[in-house]
Amino acid sequence: MKRKIAILGSTGSIGTQTLEVIRDHSDIFEVIGLAACRNAELLQFQAQAFHPQILALDRPERLNGSLPGCRIASPGVEGLVEVAAHPEVDTVVIATVGAAGLIPTLAALRAGKNIALANKEVLVMGGDILMAEARRLSRPIIPIDSEHSAILQCLQGEDYNRIRRIVITASGGPFRNWSFEQIQAATVSDALNHPTWSMGRKITIDSATLMNKGLEVIEAHHLFDLPVEKIDVVIHPQSIIHSMVEFTDGAVMAQMGLPDMRIPIQFALAFPERLPRNDPPLDLPSLGQLTFEPPDMERFPCLRIAREACRCGGGYPAVLSVANEEAVAAFLAGCISFGQISEIIQSEMDSFSNPSRLDFEAILAIESQTRESIRKRFGLAGQALRP
Numbered sequence: 001m002k003r004k005i006a007i008l009g010s011t012g013s014i015g016t017q018t019l020e021v022i023r024d025h026s027d028i029f030e031v032i033g034l035a036a037c038r039n040a041e042l043l044q045f046q047a048q049a050f051h052p053q054i055l056a057l058d059r060p061e062r063l064n065g066s067l068p069g070c071r072i073a074s075p076g077v078e079g080l081v082e083v084a085a086h087p088e089v090d091t092v093v094i095a096t097v098g099a100a101g102l103i104p105t106l107a108a109l110r111a112g113k114n115i116a117l118a119n120k121e122v123l124v125m126g127g128d129i130l131m132a133e134a135r136r137l138s139r140p141i142i143p144i145d146s147e148h149s150a151i152l153q154c155l156q157g158e159d160y161n162r163i164r165r166i167v168i169t170a171s172g173g174p175f176r177n178w179s180f181e182q183i184q185a186a187t188v189s190d191a192l193n194h195p196t197w198s199m200g201r202k203i204t205i206d207s208a209t210l211m212n213k214g215l216e217v218i219e220a221h222h223l224f225d226l227p228v229e230k231i232d233v234v235i236h237p238q239s240i241i242h243s244m245v246e247f248t249d250g251a252v253m254a255q256m257g258l259p260d261m262r263i264p265i266q267f268a269l270a271f272p273e274r275l276p277r278n279d280p281p282l283d284l285p286s287l288g289q290l291t292f293e294p295p296d297m298e299r300f301p302c303l304r305i306a307r308e309a310c311r312c313g314g315g316y317p318a319v320l321s322v323a324n325e326e327a328v329a330a331f332l333a334g335c336i337s338f339g340q341i342s343e344i345i346q347s348e349m350d351s352f353s354n355p356s357r358l359d360f361e362a363i364l365a366i367e368s369q370t371r372e373s374i375r376k377r378f379g380l381a382g383q384a385l386r387p
């Protein structure tokens, strides 16, 4: 029997690479549902190539070609939920960006689906609730992020009680060797120029601020049930070691490979199996050196702020993630400087205090209050983050 897949965010960087993996293993995987936001043309093209049973777009009236046998879902988040909870689907790939995947991920879990998660902000915002639901319903959340995929691979067959710490690697982004003053004044095109990975715009900016690593620390805290003190970050510019686990006996396991997201995507879709790929082998002699350095929290304050949010817990990581989304959108729209991204996030964190009860509704309320507060405080248009 084929594994039946739905992809939320199929038109993005992760979504399109997921479809490449599915095409390469069409004897094993079948597309049941696809969902996107604005890119009607690409979604339509994907539907014609993969013949899903259900298709969702934020404004479905923009789909105009003939799609026989394909149901068009409701507009907005309801459509994402319809795709995620479709009765034929086994695994939902959450490849949306920011808070967009939060409600559909919970809906997918509650509909009994396996989750392959790229949209890390979902776990950052709602990790306590989603992980508890996943445990209660015995549904796996398999990470697509290369770092968390690496950690999961290092932990196969291991006792989680024997973890001394995990070490998440970071390329360092385009500003690794820039001074604080240069970074503060970086332009949009400077920040979009990532040295090793080609990704969507929001995560590319998050890689430049190192907020991406901060979000990954919080994601790892939830996925592997570890306190922030046991999660370290090291800069590794070659992006060959994707992360490491150090065990209590001092042994360190690392997962290595070329920086190609199709490898962790395929691992997540096939988990717990491994499927073959025909990529060129990792040629270590031609790489020559693998180097490491500590992250600089002074030049990259977002990593420090994210670690603090993880330590505080409750609603702080949700504030962090939403404030970051808004600030990155404002930076991409030319409304604020690169240096203001961390200032905006810090000021939102400083004015927040945890509610007495943190359920899913409270997380959604934190999301709308944080967006509102930033837009008011900084007079920002709150532009959407679409490429």
Ligand SMILES: NC(=O)c1ccc[n+]([C@@H]2O[C@H](COP(=O)([O-])OP(=O)(O)OC[C@H]3O[C@@H](n4cnc5c(N)ncnc54)[C@H](OP(=O)(O)O)[C@@H]3O)[C@@H](O)[C@H]2O)c1
Pocket (backbone or CB within 6 Å): 008, 009, 010, 011, 012, 013, 014, 015, 035, 036, 037, 038, 039, 040, 058, 080, 095, 096, 097, 098, 100, 118, 119, 120, 121, 144, 145, 146, 197, 198, 199, 200, 201, 202, 203, 261, 386, 387
């Ligand atoms: N790219 C990578 O290499 C990479 C690696 C690790 C983790 N991640 C994580 O994976 C997630 C996706 O990243 P990406 O780089 O693939 O982003 P991206 O290229 O910007 O793609 C985002 C996708 O989500 C869709 N989308 C956004 N908002 C939506 C909404 N409200 N409703 C429905 N669809 C919506 C977009 O649709 P339209 O294009 O049609 O508007 C697009 O298909 C992020 O959380 C990122 O941090 C990415």
